[in-house]
Amino acid sequence: MANPELNAEVLLNLGFVDVGRWELSGDFIAYEFDGEDADANQILFDASNALYAFVRGERVLYIGKTARSIRKRYVGYCRPGKRQATNLRCHHNIKTAIAEGLEIRIFAFAPITHLQYADFEINLAAGLEDSLIRAFDPPWNGREKGQPISEEAEREEAEEVERQGANSANDVVSKPAASGTTLASFSIVLGPTYYNKGFLNPGVEASRSLGNDGDPIRIVFSDGSQTVVSKINRTANRTGAVRVVGGNQRIAEWFQKHFREGDTVQCRVMDPHTIALVVP
Structure with a gap:
């Protein structure tokens, strides 16, 4: 059972950033960056080996990790494939919450550190994922033998292969501003x-x-x-x-x-x- 003292504020104190919210987009969902730092915060979605969380009020509903980037990972949430259990579950939960008038916030954790052991860089996000999920026990993470489960990089890759050939998510997923100009x-x-x-x-x-x-x-x-x-x-x-x-x-x-x-x-x-x- 999750510790009631572990709430969204704890994630923010750890270095997670509140970057935006989920919205309905026709029959699908999309994410929107908001706030004064929206232009800067969206850069975090391009970092590989990042953590993210879905939050309602002070309650942490889901914690996930991507080996690629959050931007690529969220393609599956916006338009899940028929056999993508994790994507389908989160997609449904997000749509249901929004339909009930609830706001689902998106937190991102992409620490830019120099942590190393000997000559090897330490992946802080990967090191935190399991312990955070065990401690917070997010209700949307699914269960295995009564315990909350994390997303595995192998599972992500298998799910995204199914999306090849599907409609592009560019029309429903926010992406970096593209410009041919040079400042x-x-x-x-x-x-x-x-x-x-x-x-x-x-x-x-x-x-x-x-x-x-x-x-x-x-x-x-x-x-x-x-x-x-x-x-x-x-x-x-x-x-x-x-x-x-x-x-x-x-x-x-x-x-x-x-x-x-x-x-x-x-x-x-x-x-x-x-x-x-x-x-x-």
């Missing part, structure tokens, strides 16, 4: 530290087009490599210029795949929370 451009020379550590400093001019200190930021790659969700730091440089902090090892690996030490990388600020790195 600012900058380049970085891959000295030894940048090349090996994945540092990314846009400089003073380009930083004027970027978000606030502490905001999440997505790093996208012109070759289609998986997006890196990082964080804006404006305190590391005395000028207040942005430093991208978090996920730097993955950025370094991309540098090393496409460039040699000493090469110059062209970069574009697409919006206040998106930087694109370009392969020549």
